[in-house]
Each structure stands twice: as structure tokens, then as C-alpha cells.
Amino acid sequence: MAEPTEIKGVKGFKFASRAAGIKRSGKPDLTLIYSEVPARCAGVFTTNKVIAAPLVVSQPRVRSGLCQAVLVNSGNANACTGEQGLQDALRCSALTAQALGISEELVAVSSTGVIGAPLPMEKFERHLAGLATELAPNGALQSAEAIMTTDAFVKISGCRVDTPGYTLLGIAKGAGMIHPNMATMLGFVLTDALVEPALLEEALRSGVDKSFNSITVDRDTSTNDMVLLLANGQAGNAEITRGSEAGKVFTAQLQAVLLDLAKMIVRDGEGATKLVQIHVQGARDAADARKAAYSVATSSLVKTAFFGEDANWGRIIAAVGYSGADVDPNKVEIRFGEVPVVQAGISTGKDLEEQATAVLKTPEFTVTIDLHLGAGEADYYTSDLTYDYVRINGSYRS
Amino acid sequence: MAEPTEIKGVKGFKFASRAAGIKRSGKPDLTLIYSEVPARCAGVFTTNKVIAAPLVVSQPRVRSGLCQAVLVNSGNANACTGEQGLQDALRCSALTAQALGISEELVAVSSTGVIGAPLPMEKFERHLAGLATELAPNGALQSAEAIMTTDAFVKISGCRVDTPGYTLLGIAKGAGMIHPNMATMLGFVLTDALVEPALLEEALRSGVDKSFNSITVDRDTSTNDMVLLLANGQAGNAEITRGSEAGKVFTAQLQAVLLDLAKMIVRDGEGATKLVQIHVQGARDAADARKAAYSVATSSLVKTAFFGEDANWGRIIAAVGYSGADVDPNKVEIRFGEVPVVQAGISTGKDLEEQATAVLKTPEFTVTIDLHLGAGEADYYTSDLTYDYVRINGSYRS
Numbered sequence: 001m002a003e004p005t006e007i008k009g010v011k012g013f014k015f016a017s018r019a020a021g022i023k024r025s026g027k028p029d030l031t032l033i034y035s036e037v038p039a040r041c042a043g044v045f046t047t048n049k050v051i052a053a054p055l056v057v058s059q060p061r062v063r064s065g066l067c068q069a070v071l072v073n074s075g076n077a078n079a080c081t082g083e084q085g086l087q088d089a090l091r092c093s094a095l096t097a098q099a100l101g102i103s104e105e106l107v108a109v110s111s112t113g114v115i116g117a118p119l120p121m122e123k124f125e126r127h128l129a130g131l132a133t134e135l136a137p138n139g140a141l142q143s144a145e146a147i148m149t150t151d152a153f154v155k156i157s158g159c160r161v162d163t164p165g166y167t168l169l170g171i172a173k174g175a176g177m178i179h180p181n182m183a184t185m186l187g188f189v190l191t192d193a194l195v196e197p198a199l200l201e202e203a204l205r206s207g208v209d210k211s212f213n214s215i216t217v218d219r220d221t222s223t224n225d226m227v228l229l230l231a232n233g234q235a236g237n238a239e240i241t242r243g244s245e246a247g248k249v250f251t252a253q254l255q256a257v258l259l260d261l262a263k264m265i266v267r268d269g270e271g272a273t274k275l276v277q278i279h280v281q282g283a284r285d286a287a288d289a290r291k292a293a294y295s296v297a298t299s300s301l302v303k304t305a306f307f308g309e310d311a312n313w314g315r316i317i318a319a320v321g322y323s324g325a326d327v328d329p330n331k332v333e334i335r336f337g338e339v340p341v342v343q344a345g346i347s348t349g350k351d352l353e354e355q356a357t358a359v360l361k362t363p364e365f366t367v368t369i370d371l372h373l374g375a376g377e378a379d380y381y382t383s384d385l386t387y388d389y390v391r392i393n394g395s396y397r398s
Numbered sequence: 399m400a401e402p403t404e405i406k407g408v409k410g411f412k413f414a415s416r417a418a419g420i421k422r423s424g425k426p427d428l429t430l431i432y433s434e435v436p437a438r439c440a441g442v443f444t445t446n447k448v449i450a451a452p453l454v455v456s457q458p459r460v461r462s463g464l465c466q467a468v469l470v471n472s473g474n475a476n477a478c479t480g481e482q483g484l485q486d487a488l489r490c491s492a493l494t495a496q497a498l499g500i501s502e503e504l505v506a507v508s509s510t511g512v513i514g515a516p517l518p519m520e521k522f523e524r525h526l527a528g529l530a531t532e533l534a535p536n537g538a539l540q541s542a543e544a545i546m547t548t549d550a551f552v553k554i555s556g557c558r559v560d561t562p563g564y565t566l567l568g569i570a571k572g573a574g575m576i577h578p579n580m581a582t583m584l585g586f587v588l589t590d591a592l593v594e595p596a597l598l599e600e601a602l603r604s605g606v607d608k609s610f611n612s613i614t615v616d617r618d619t620s621t622n623d624m625v626l627l628l629a630n631g632q633a634g635n636a637e638i639t640r641g642s643e644a645g646k647v648f649t650a651q652l653q654a655v656l657l658d659l660a661k662m663i664v665r666d667g668e669g670a671t672k673l674v675q676i677h678v679q680g681a682r683d684a685a686d687a688r689k690a691a692y693s694v695a696t697s698s699l700v701k702t703a704f705f706g707e708d709a710n711w712g713r714i715i716a717a718v719g720y721s722g723a724d725v726d727p728n729k730v731e732i733r734f735g736e737v738p739v740v741q742a743g744i745s746t747g748k749d750l751e752e753q754a755t756a757v758l759k760t761p762e763f764t765v766t767i768d769l770h771l772g773a774g775e776a777d778y779y780t781s782d783l784t785y786d787y788v789r790i791n792g793s794y795r796s
Contacts, residue, residue: 050719050727050743080715082728082744115712116745221720300698304788314513317478321448322619329448330480345448346480347514387788390702 007158008138010167011192012036012234015139016131017146020123022075022113030123031146032096032131033070033188038106039232041067042200044208046225052079053089055226058108065197067230068106070188071096071128072147074173075113076120077184079223088119095124099132112149112173112184112224140190144171147186151175152268157260159253164237164246166193168253172261175268184224187212187261194233195250199242203251204229211258214293215266215381229254266381271388274306275381277366282333283376288325292369293380295323303385311356313341320369331372337365405556406536408565409590410434410632413537414529415544418521420473420511428521429544430494430529431468431586436504437630439465440598442606444623450477451487453624456506463595465628466504468586469494469526470545472571473511474518475582477621486517493522497530510547510571510582510622538588542569545584549573550666555658557651562635562644564591566651570659573666582622585610585659592631593648597640601649602627609656612691613664613779627652664779669786672704673779675764680731681774686723690767691778693721701783709754711739718767729770735763 017031043062045055061067071092078085089109097104111119144154151173158169174185189204208227240246267275278297283289296302299319305312313334320327334342336356341348359365415429441460443453459465469490476483487507495502509517542554549571556567572583587602606625631637638644665673676695681687694700697717703710711732718725732740734754739746757763 048716048719049723049725050715050730080712080727080740080743080745082742115716116740221716223716223719300783307788314478317448318446318513318619318621321446321621325447327447329478332448342478342514344480345478347478385698385788387785390705390783390785390788 007160007167007169009140010169010190012232013190013192014135014137015143016134016136017139017142018127018131020073020127022073022120022123028142028146029075030073030127030131031143032135033072033143033190034100034135035068035230035232037232037234038066038068039230040065040195040197040200041231042204042229044204044227046221046223048221048223048225050080050223052077052111052224053081053085054078054092054109054111055224056086057089057093058110058226061105062108062228064105066106067108067228068102069096069100070108070110070228070230072110072186072188073113074147074149076111076117077113077115077224078111078119080116081118084118088121091121092119092124095128099129108228110186110224110226112147112186115223140169140171147171147173149173149184150270153264155261155264155268157257157264159257161249161253164235166191166235166237168257170257170261172265174265175270184222185212185265186225187227187258189227189229189254189257191229191231192233192235193231193250194235194237194239195231196239196241199240199247199250200229200231202242203254206251207255207258210255210379211262214379215262263381266383269383271386271391272383273363273386274384275364276306276383278380278382279366279368279377280371281368281377282370282372282374283378284326284371284374285376286378287376289376289378292320292323292325292371293378295319296367296369297380297382300385303382306360306384307386309357309360311336311341311353311360313347316367316369317342320371325371326373327371328373333370333372335368336360405558405565405567407538408567408588410630411588411590412533412535413541414532414534415537415540416525416529418471418525420471420518420521426540426544427473428471428525428529429541430533431470431541431588432498432533433466433628433630435630435632436464436466437628438463438593438595438598439629440602440627442602442625444619444621446619446621446623448478448621450475450509450622451479451483452476452490452507452509453622454484455487455491456508456624459503460506460626462503464504465506465626466500467494467498468506468508468626468628470508470584471511472545472547474509474515475511475513475622476509476517478514479516482516486519489519490517490522493526497527506626508584508622508624510545510584513621538567538569545569545571547571547582548668551662553659553662553666555655555662557655559647559651562633564589564633564635566655568655568659570663572663573668582620583610583663584623585625585656587625587627587652587655589627589629590631590633591629591648592633592635592637593629594637594639597638597645597648598627598629600640601652604649605653605656608653608777609660612777613660661779664781667781669784669789670781671761671784672782673762674704674781676778676780677764677766677775678769679766679775680768680770680772681776682724682769682772683774684776685774687774687776690718690721690723690769691776693717694765694767695778695780698783701780704758705782705784707755707758709734709739709751709758711745714765714767715740715743718769723769724771725769726771731768731770733766734758
């Protein structure tokens with residue numbers, strides 16, 4: 001994976017960011033991502049039935065397949081804001097289209113922050129025209145900063161594919177779902193590759209399933225979650241199509257960028273000190289593997305044991321047991337890193353458990369659960385549950 | 399509901415408890431509950447697919463409908479102990495039957511405590527004969543003590559029904575699922591009423607659904623959970639049958655005892671400082687109401703907000719949104735106590751939110767979520783997620 005500094009920009013994309021005063025902190029809170037030509041696009045949106053206004057506006061536009069500009073604000077989620085919220089989201093997109101001189105249908109809007117408060121429209125009215133004049137090709141890092149809420153660090157990842165020559169660049173935000181009342185996980189991936197629309201759709205969906213949809217800080221999905229992929233075709237490559245070798249490379253590279261961003265979100269999980277990969281194998285099928293991995297990755301008892309660096313396999317086996325996946329308790333095998341602590345459903349003894357404890361003391365490790373029933377596999381990435389999680393989420397909104 | 403001290407015993411039932419050294423602490427850890435005559439019985443058992451050995455032994459016996467003795471130990475769950483664990487559970491029941499001079503088929507065994515360690519059989523061999531000689535009618539409180547693991551207080555509840563004259567007495571243990579590696583929620587309810595077997599079964603199942611199955615400290619269900627109901631008919635009443643007025647009274651009283659015990663478990667939730675009733679109404683149907691209530695009651699973000707005494711309705715509405723229940727975001731109403739904070743999906747303003755914050759400062763309150771879609775209702779009881787939860791569950795097993 002390329003280092004953030006290595007990828008400075010993506011051909012044909014420009015960025016502009018400002019501190020518009022939507023956040024009380026005075027930090028950057030408004031960013032505009034613009035493609036010189038309309039880009040093909042695909043999107044994945046929250047499955048929450050309570051959907052924030054910007055998603056109501058953006059979702060059908062993204063589904064239509066073309067997008068030229070994305071306006072994102074932090075500090076206010078424009079969620080649970082009723083009819084006024086919808087009008088505000090539409091006004092944001094109108095202001096953006098006007099400032100850029102493009103069709104409103106080519107604008108996506110996205111918001112993250114406080115739920116239930118009206119969007120401070122005067123900030124948008126004041127800043128949007130100016131923002132459009134500041135667009136520059138090297139502003140991705142500033143965009144990544146401007147979408148942060150409780151994030152402790154900027155999340156940016158990218159890579160360069162030499163044959164055919166194109167670039168992928170992604171930014172994301174997220175650290176737990178809703179800090180006091182900050183919401184949302186957002187991801188925006190830009191590429192200058194020319195890609196068949198069906199491949200864009202398919203690659204994004206499978207990539208998100210194995211990254212953003214396979215992480216959990218808590219189990220909550222927000223009202224504002226969205227991941228967009230824009231491909232503007234400015235690299236000049238022959239169109240990358242589904243089923244081709246180049247298509248497989250594109251899919252794999254996109255997934256790598258998404259997973260890199262997703263892991264950053266787990267590492268930045270509110271109060272988290274550990275990144276743990278839960279790898280389930282030997283499940284009856286892939287769906288069972290996913291159920292089991294999800295159940296373990298979301299168990300508060302498992303997550304506090306990680307925090308306590310306690311090789312508590314009893315909690316893991318119990319979480320597998322109530323996951324709904326097929327389990328034969330007498331076949332279960334559990335490893336912390338490479339150290340087996342359970343074989344055929346019973347403990348391998350104190351010595352190995354002590355070795356496993358050493359694995360738990362590292363900041364990043366894998367727990368493998370082999371059900372020995374079939375070929376189903378799945379991975380989930382989770383964090384530990386810490387005092388700081390309670391502190392951050394238990395303190396008053398401010 | 400009767401105070402614990404009011405109900406001293408149940409006709410025909412005797413109790414004996416000892417500190418047998420299964421717990422390192424030297425506290426009571428073994429108890430025997432005995433009925434002078436075989437009692438009709440019903441049971442509800444864990445749905446976890448990893449089932450501890452004592453349940454493997456007891457479940458078919460309880461299903462056969464008669465039980466005369468229940469042996470319970472704390473300090474060791476006899477779970478994930480393989481074939482040896484099964485042999486040990488059978489040996490416990492054989493020792494009990496022998497000491498009491500009854501058929502082994504009339505003995506149920508139950509264990510709670512450390513997962514994955516072999517049962518220290520020498521303690522059972524040493525103490526069971528003596529335990530049987532110490533049976534006395536007034537030992538229910540000591541039995542309730544002997545089944546405790548991480549419980550901070552004894553859980554006992556009962557009531558006297560005057561017409562026809564009979565008594566219900568229940569004891570329970572549980573405080574979160576698995577403390578470091580202590581497992582399990584257990585409940586034992588005894589009555590001297592003569593009750594039709596089908597009613598026992600039905601009343602226990604519905605009572606458990608609305609009590610033990612409607613509480614959550616964390617979402618985890620253990621390998622050892624069980625609730626038993628024994629009715630020995632020694633009160634001399636005419637048989638209470640399904641559908642009769644007396645049957646309704648019995649069902650209601652049983653449910654009250656179970657709910658009382660279940661609420662004690664939530665209050666004793668590891669590190670909990672608040673007991674919160676999540677009441678969902680106006681759902682499309684009862685199943686939807688239950689989904690929504692469960693989702694809110696188990697959200698770590700909602701539970702930390704309760705700890706922070708933050709009227710964070712954004713988290714609640716988000717949890718309803720991803721619950722799978724039908725939701726029209728523009729109809730949702732949320733009240734903390736009697737204070738509406740959300741109406742028609744949007745905030746009712748700062749003043750009411752401040753009033754709601756006052757409700758959150760109390761140790762026990764109700765959050766009502768009205769979806770305004772139908773007649774479905776459900777209740778869940780939950781606790782807050784606190785620093786102490788992390789401390790208790792994050793510290794090493796000892």
C-alpha cells in the first residue's frame with residue numbers, strides 16, 4: 001500500500017477546504033471535491049432506516065451513474081432534521097452547482113456531525129462561491145482533515161497501478177459511530193482510470209463488504225454512512241471491464257485501499273488500543289463464518305478481555321455459540337496469533353494460554369477460530385473496549 | 399411483590415448449602431434444593447449452541463416433567479470440558495441421588511463459574527452425603543448466596559397467593575454474562591401449588607420471555623443459562639389448570655417473581671448504576687417492537703450515554719433505525735420518563751432536552767419509543783455501560 005505522501009493527487013480531480021465555522025472548534029469543516037469532467041460513480045449507503053437528508057438527496061443521483069462534485073461538511077449531520085433538513089441539503093447542492101457552473105444532478109452532498117440540529121445555512125451561503133475558486137489538485141489531505149469529527153488522525157490511502165497507468169486515492173473518516181452526537185463513517189475514493197460502470201459498482205460493493213462492512217468499533221450503523229467511488233477516466237487507459245485481468249487488478253487494488261482506510265478507522269476506534277482481526281474458518285459456509293466472526297467481534301465481553309490482555313477463550317467460544325452459526329462444540333479450535341488455546345473444544349493447558357497472553361499484549365493480532373465443519377471463511381476487524389470508550393461516549397455533548 | 403424476608407420457605411421444600419472449596423474465596427459454593435415428594439417441573443435452557451455438561455444431563459430429565467432435587471455449584475461452570483465434563487456432571491447427579499435415596503432421573507444439576515476447567519470432583523465426593531443430612535426448610539436465602547459468582551447481592555423474591563393458598567419463591571444469580579470467566583444466569587422458582595403440567599410449561603416460558611429474556615447487561619447468552627420451575631403440590635389446593643382464572647393468577651404471579659429477579663440482575667449488572675426500561679410502542683407488530691427495543695437496549699452508545707446522563711436521542715433513533723424494525727423516521731416519538739424529546743422525528747427543543755436530562759440523573763427510569771405505525775409493544779430492561787464494566791471485565795481472571 002502506498003504511503004499517504006506518495007499519492008499527491010489524481011488526474012483531473014481538484015480539492016478545496018475551509019474552516020467555515022460549522023464546527024465550534026474553528027477547525028476545517030467544509031470540503032469540495034471536483035472532477036474536471038463528469039465522473040462515473042458508484043456508491044454504498046447506510047442500511048439504517050433512518051436516513052439523513054444529504055443521503056436522500058445524493059443516493060438517487062449517485063445511482064444514476066455520474067457525479068462531478070462532492071460537497072462534504074463536518075460538524076453537523078443534517079440528520080433527524082425533517083423537511084427543513086431536506087430543503088437545506090438541496091440548497092447546499094444548488095449552491096455547489098452554481099459555484100461550479102455544473103448541473104445540480106452532478107452534485108453529491110454529505111454531512112457528518114451533530115444529529116438533530118439544523119444545518120447552519122448561512123455558513124454555506126457565505127463560503128461556497130469562494131471555496132469553488134480555491135480548487136487545487138493537491139488538496140486531498142486537507143479534504144481528509146475537513147471531514148474529521150472525533151477522529152484522532154487523518155485517514156488517507158492510495159496506490160498507483162502502472163499497467164495500465166492509473167491512480168487510486170481514498171479518504172475516510174470514522175471512529176466509532178456517533179461520538180457524543182457526531183455520526184457516521186464516510187469514505188471517498190477517486191480514480192482517474194476509465195472503468196466500466198458495472199465493474200465500478202461490483203468492485204465497490206465487494207470491496208466495502210470486506211472492509212467498511214467488516215469492521216466494528218461498536219455495532220451501530222449511522223444515519224449518514226456513505227462510501228463513494230468516482231472514476232473520471234482522465235488516465236487515458238483502455239476501459240477496464242468486468243471479468244478481465246485488468247478488472248481483477250482494479251478490484252483488488254480498490255479493496256486494498258478500502259481495507260487500509262477501514263483498518264485506520266478501527267485503530268482510531270474511540271478509546272481503542274488494539275486492532276484485532278477475527279478470522280473464522282472451517283464454518284459450514286461463508287454466511288455462517290460471517291455470523292460467527294461478527295458475534296465475536298461485537299461482544300463487549302470479548303472486547304473488554306482484549307483490553308485486559310486476557311486470553312479468555314471461554315467468552316469467544318460462548319460468542320460463537322450464540323452467533324446462530326452451526327457449531328459442534330467438540331470440534332472448535334481457537335488460536336491467538338499462532339498459539340492454539342483450544343483444540344477439539346477444550347483447553348490446551350496453562351502453558352499455551354500464557355503464550356497466548358503474550359500475543360494479546362501486542363497492539364495488533366489475529367484470533368483464528370476454526371469450526372472444522374466446512375470451507376466457510378470470514379474476517380472481521382475489531383478494537384478493544386476501554387475506559388476511554390466509556391469516557392468519550394459517556395461525556396456530555398458539547 | 400413480597401419482601402425477601404417475608405417468604406421464609408415453601409411447603410415441602412428443603413435447602414442445604416456449604417462452602418465446599420470450589421470457589422477459591424472460601425465462600426458458599428454448593429447448594430442442594432430438595433422436595434419431599436417428586437415435583438412437577440418445567441425448564442428453560444440456554445439457546446447457545448455450546449451447552450455446558452450439566453445442561454446436557456439435566457435438560458432431558460426436566461423435559462420428562464418430574465424433579466425432586468437440584469444440585470447447584472458455583473465457582474466452576476463445567477463448560478467446554480468435553481467427555482470428562484459430562485462424566486463429572488453424571489457423577490454429581492449420582493452422588494446426589496445416592497445421598498437422598500432417590501432415583502437419579504429425579505436430579506437436576508447446574509453449574510456456574512469458570513469455563514474450561516475440570517470440575518473438582520473430590521469436593522463433591524467429600525461434601526454431598528453431609529449436605530443431604532443438613533436439609534432444612536428455611537435455607538432458601540443461603541441457597542441464593544451459594545449460587546452467586548460476581549453478583550454483588552443475593553437475588554430472592556417471592557409471593558403468597560391467598561386463594562387458593564400457595565407460595566412462590568424464586569432465587570437467581572447473574573450480573574452480566576461472564577465475569578472474567580464466570581458464566582451464566584440461573585433462576586430457580588419453587589411453589590407448593592398443584593399445577594397442571596402444561597400450565598407450568600406455558601407460564602414459565604411466557605414469564606421468562608418477559609423477564610430473563612427481556613434484560614440485557616451485555617448481549618451475551620451463556621453456555622449454562624437455565625431457569626427451573628418446580629411445583630410439588632404440597633399446598634393442598636385443587637389443581638390449577640390452563641385457561642382458568644386461577645391459572646391466570648398463577649401465570650401473573652410467576653411472571654412478577656421472574657421479573658423481580660430479572661430486574662435485580664440488571665441492577666446488579668457489572669458496574670451498572672442505572673436500571674432503564676426501554677418501552678417500544680406503536681410498532682408494526684410485537685416482533686418489530688421487540689427488535690427495536692433490543693437494538694436500543696444493547697447499543698453500547700446508548701448505554702454509555704445513560705452513564706453520562708446525556709439525553710442523546712440521536713443514538714436511540716439510530717439504534718431503532720438499524721434494528722430491522724419498520725420505521726418511518728418522520729413519525730418517531732421519544733420520551734425520557736414523561737418528557738418528550740422527539741416528536742414526528744425531530745427535536746422538541748433545548749428546554750425539554752434539559753428536563754429529560756433531569757430524568758436521566760435518576761437511578762431508574764423509562765425510555766418510551768413510539769413508532770406510530772401499529773399496535774406492537776415490547777419492553778427491555780437494560781443498564782448503563784460504565785467504567786466499572788470495563789474494569790470488572792477487563793481485569794485478568796484470578
